[in-house]
Amino acid sequence: MTEALLSLRGVETHIGQYHILHGVDFDVPEGGLAMLLGRNGAGKTTTLRTVMGLWRASAGEIRFGGRDITRLATPDIARLGIAYVPETMAIFADLTVQENLVLAALAGPPEAKRLEWIFTRFPALKTFWTLPAGFLSGGQKQMLAVARAIVEPRRLLLVDEPTKGLAPAIIANMMEAFRELKDGATTLLVVEQNFAFARQLGDTVAVMDDGRVAHCGSMAEFAVDSGLQQRLLGLGMDTHQ
Amino acid sequence: MNKPKRDLLPLLLIPALAVAALPLVGSPASWVTLTVAGLAMGMMVFIMASGLTLTFGLMDVLNFGHGAFIAVGAFVAASVMLSLGPWMVADSFWLNMAAIGPAVLAAVVASGALGFAFERVIVRPVYGQHLKQILVTTGGLIVAEQLLKVVWGPEQITLSRPAALRGAFLFGDIAIEKYRVLAVIVGLVVFAGLALTLNRTRIGLLIRAGVENGEMVEALGYRIRRLFVGVFVVGSALAGLGGAMWGLYQETVTAAIGAQVAVLVFIVVIIGGLGSVGGCFVGALLVGLTANYIGFLAPKVALGSNILLMALILLWRPQGLFPVAKR
Amino acid sequence: MLRSLLSDDLPRSRWLAFALIVVLIGLAFAPFLFPGAKSLNVAAKICVFVVLAASFDLLLGYTGIVSFAHTMFFGIGAYGVAIALTRMGPGWDSVVIGLTAGLVLAIVLAALIGLFSLRVRTIFFAMITLAVASAFAILASQLSDFTGGEDGLNYRLPAVLRPSFSLIDGTLFGVRLNGRLLDYYLVYVVALVLVLALLRVVNSPFGSVLMAIRENPFRAEAIGYRTVVYRTIASCIAAAAAALAGALLALWSSQTNPDTTLSFDIMIDILLMVVIGGMGTIYGAVIGAVVLVFAQNYLQEVLAIANKALAGVPLLAGFFHPDRWLLWLGVAFILCVYFFPTGIVGRLRSKR
Numbered sequence: 001m002t003e004a005l006l007s008l009r010g011v012e013t014h015i016g017q018y019h020i021l022h023g024v025d026f027d028v029p030e031g032g033l034a035m036l037l038g039r040n041g042a043g044k045t046t047t048l049r050t051v052m053g054l055w056r057a058s059a060g061e062i063r064f065g066g067r068d069i070t071r072l073a074t075p076d077i078a079r080l081g082i083a084y085v086p087e088t089m090a091i092f093a094d095l096t097v098q099e100n101l102v103l104a105a106l107a108g109p110p111e112a113k114r115l116e117w118i119f120t121r122f123p124a125l126k127t128f129w130t131l132p133a134g135f136l137s138g139g140q141k142q143m144l145a146v147a148r149a150i151v152e153p154r155r156l157l158l159v160d161e162p163t164k165g166l167a168p169a170i171i172a173n174m175m176e177a178f179r180e181l182k183d184g185a186t187t188l189l190v191v192e193q194n195f196a197f198a199r200q201l202g203d204t205v206a207v208m209d210d211g212r213v214a215h216c217g218s219m220a221e222f223a224v225d226s227g228l229q230q231r232l233l234g235l236g237m238d239t240h241q
Numbered sequence: 242m243n244k245p246k247r248d249l250l251p252l253l254l255i256p257a258l259a260v261a262a263l264p265l266v267g268s269p270a271s272w273v274t275l276t277v278a279g280l281a282m283g284m285m286v287f288i289m290a291s292g293l294t295l296t297f298g299l300m301d302v303l304n305f306g307h308g309a310f311i312a313v314g315a316f317v318a319a320s321v322m323l324s325l326g327p328w329m330v331a332d333s334f335w336l337n338m339a340a341i342g343p344a345v346l347a348a349v350v351a352s353g354a355l356g357f358a359f360e361r362v363i364v365r366p367v368y369g370q371h372l373k374q375i376l377v378t379t380g381g382l383i384v385a386e387q388l389l390k391v392v393w394g395p396e397q398i399t400l401s402r403p404a405a406l407r408g409a410f411l412f413g414d415i416a417i418e419k420y421r422v423l424a425v426i427v428g429l430v431v432f433a434g435l436a437l438t439l440n441r442t443r444i445g446l447l448i449r450a451g452v453e454n455g456e457m458v459e460a461l462g463y464r465i466r467r468l469f470v471g472v473f474v475v476g477s478a479l480a481g482l483g484g485a486m487w488g489l490y491q492e493t494v495t496a497a498i499g500a501q502v503a504v505l506v507f508i509v510v511i512i513g514g515l516g517s518v519g520g521c522f523v524g525a526l527l528v529g530l531t532a533n534y535i536g537f538l539a540p541k542v543a544l545g546s547n548i549l550l551m552a553l554i555l556l557w558r559p560q561g562l563f564p565v566a567k568r
Numbered sequence: 569m570l571r572s573l574l575s576d577d578l579p580r581s582r583w584l585a586f587a588l589i590v591v592l593i594g595l596a597f598a599p600f601l602f603p604g605a606k607s608l609n610v611a612a613k614i615c616v617f618v619v620l621a622a623s624f625d626l627l628l629g630y631t632g633i634v635s636f637a638h639t640m641f642f643g644i645g646a647y648g649v650a651i652a653l654t655r656m657g658p659g660w661d662s663v664v665i666g667l668t669a670g671l672v673l674a675i676v677l678a679a680l681i682g683l684f685s686l687r688v689r690t691i692f693f694a695m696i697t698l699a700v701a702s703a704f705a706i707l708a709s710q711l712s713d714f715t716g717g718e719d720g721l722n723y724r725l726p727a728v729l730r731p732s733f734s735l736i737d738g739t740l741f742g743v744r745l746n747g748r749l750l751d752y753y754l755v756y757v758v759a760l761v762l763v764l765a766l767l768r769v770v771n772s773p774f775g776s777v778l779m780a781i782r783e784n785p786f787r788a789e790a791i792g793y794r795t796v797v798y799r800t801i802a803s804c805i806a807a808a809a810a811a812l813a814g815a816l817l818a819l820w821s822s823q824t825n826p827d828t829t830l831s832f833d834i835m836i837d838i839l840l841m842v843v844i845g846g847m848g849t850i851y852g853a854v855i856g857a858v859v860l861v862f863a864q865n866y867l868q869e870v871l872a873i874a875n876k877a878l879a880g881v882p883l884l885a886g887f888f889h890p891d892r893w894l895l896w897l898g899v900a901f902i903l904c905v906y907f908f909p910t911g912i913v914g915r916l917r918s919k920r
Binding site for chain 2: 052054073075076078079084086090093094095102103104106148
């Protein structure tokens, strides 16, 4: 059993007067893709943001590669090798596609081979290389957001709902990209609502409910347990495309 | 997928305004003088306002005490120039410059230093709390203005332009003041410098991205806090430069100088769009031209005309001329 | 009975109640307790500024709006009465007409500014009000035919309020019972009534909605309150109160000029009063006004002493020059915003 790359213990988060996370415990094993599922409002996005330091945990501990990152500032967390793709994509609309990627490449100009691979997966980015990113369509922006996170190798990718509002063809593209990343050295933690996507890609799964992790384990086991799915997510994974 | 058009419409307002004013002013000679005066004034206001708009766009901080940096720049420059009096009144261009150069440098350094102190002491504790920011920076302005009076005394200081910068170029009927030409040149240099920095350097990239979404820039691994301080200091230094130039332009320096120009600076920042240097540039030129044309045609309503200009532009584009795409 | 007079908004602190009573009685008997033209002037000024600051507190403390245009309404009220008295002669009809005109103009302007600008962000709004107020001040100086320009207007007050008018011959405790005394009590009583009225407004259901909007405008909107409408109404009420305060000043001073009514210094003064006194309390405005007017008039003497003591040290002495009283108040203001956001009233209440 490989050492967990990311582990959360008893993490609680308050936003203003709202108590969102009530003690989150789970591990993300190194290598592979962990899916974070749950109903709306369960606290999935809050968990990712807390890991990234965008919201401060009021209690608990977060460890990354053995190191305690609970109190670190966001830029320092990013520099440890964690990339974040938010639900809102957060691409810089006034900057060109090129500038978006250049900015994300901390170590210097993006490596040519890496760029080639990105262009193969997401051809639209090559087409609109010098245009302001604000002119991209929703799906293309999502591609850019993911591309930004992978333009340099990272140890952990935190991805929040990558397939939201995307056409099936693009979703397939995204799936391929994640699969290839998984086979490389990258670990992924992905929040998803699209169950088919989740089931096909996830190696492990953690299901959140009401600010806590209600279940975690292997995706293979979860995928066949429709009773558990019903209880935790409200409907079976098979009913979703 | 069509290629986007560059939004150049607001730029056309400048020549449009100038052309519209020509028949109203009547004499072409006066029109040229007024236009140059307007451009010169606009450039100076732009220099003062550029820092404010970037600070607001990047850090979401509006510094009502910005006028303090303008005033400090003016006072420091005046002091240095007065202490180098003989060089100022000498008839040699180089001696004049030898007096002005250090004065301007001192002004920029002093206001930059004040900006640093301001950011640390007054602004930093209230990031994100707009109401408190307004209150605290207004308080900072009050204190700074009083401190100016402590150090320099409450009376106004008279500053005469050196020989090299006095007088005008004459083209037949038309007189173009030398100082105004200098102001325009300096303004263009500052604008070019800012534009190049923003568009061609990595720091500029960071600033432009940070104006849109500071949180995401941090998530990419950049310690944007340090950038904030840098931008704030550069902004206050530029305000000091503007103040020094304004002091030379008006030839008097009082503690209220900051407050007087501050209203124009705010109008320019609003017109241009918070966070947009380009918008600030266009807005400043429009304000300068309006102030001078109306100052000639109907002096009593000069300031009011700028407010009307602001209202009209806001009706057309409620976020300013070049709004920055926000989170 | 006291409860309903104060609209159930009791001082809730022995110290505060004590301070308020001292102020109330001190001002009530000012002509007798502090004889002399200067002290009476200070007392009247306090009354006027209490109302002005309280109206600003309605905006800043209760509704969460920062408006730098508040002095504009003050000036409108003052000039309304002043112009009427100048042009129509010193009668009560002039006063009524001038007052009404001033009130109407103030309310209409407040409504316009509110409806156009209150949709925008706090900072935008603050900047716009700054610009508008500056323009108005300059306009008042420029339209000299109408407003008397830089020098302002000098006029005669209605006969009853003039020093020459004798209510009863002779003196009471050494104070002449003349029109000046009547004038002072007019100012005092109206100021008292206005403060109580403002207390009534902020403690009404309307006031509760304002505070909800201040705390969380999105939520208030979601519940169903049209925040723009409420904020505009609050602006109009505040503007009306400010205009009334201006009218009172005009009736007391028999002269009105841009410096005493429209200058940015006055805006700063009321900002200091409300913040140092305590935002969102109305009582804070009362305490703040007293503190500031006292400081303006008497702090200078304290500073003069320090200044003399430090005469040997040039730069340091400058810090204590009597004219630099605003420096110290500015520092106090900044400290209040950071460390005492609830102001003097808040601190007194926490002491119990």
